[in-house]
Amino acid sequence: MRTKTEEKRQAIIDVAAAAFGELGFERASMSEICTRLGGSKATLYNYFESKEALFLEVMFQASEAEFQHTMLSLQTSGDDVSQTLRNFGKRFLGLLYSADVMAVRRLLVAEGARSNIGQRCWEMGPARGNAIVVEFLQQSMQRKQLRHADGEVMLHQLLALLESELLPRFMFQHQPAPTADEIAQCTDRAVDTFLRAYGPEH
Structure with missing residues (x-):
């Protein structure tokens, strides 16, 4: 059962999600969110220290x-x-290039150096995901499906290969988000390259 504190926090997130969706990050101020929520700014800041932190949670x-x-x-x-x-x-790239996650990544590029939002984002997403991927790679090595190597290095190389063809367009925002077909093709090429490096030894 949720406590009143948890219910209040979720109510703030729900109201903020609507505000960000309607107005975008820049125009959706904490004052606007506070007005929609009904209450004081002090209460809002007790739960979220900044608009960036609230946006990240949303x-x-x-x-x-x-x-x-x-x-x-x-x-x-x-x-x-x-x-x-x-x-x-395919699922990883589909998630990484979804509208929600691309919005977070752009926020990190703009705001990461000015706050601890980068660290918070790392803990909420990549740190969790990376641990799961490393565990999978280690299990695959134990089953001799992949050759033995440093799991952390393999992780970073796998993720870099998956995104290698798509990252430039994201960084320079010069093309639309990739289609499902483009993601599938990029994934196939990345996995083929990864397995040439780490496929099982015969």
């Missing part, structure tokens, strides 16, 4: 279900590590 709640689904794709592994990595890669 976006992570919006993407949490897909995050869990993405990570679950690694827990259904059978003997075909290649197919498991392709299933994961």
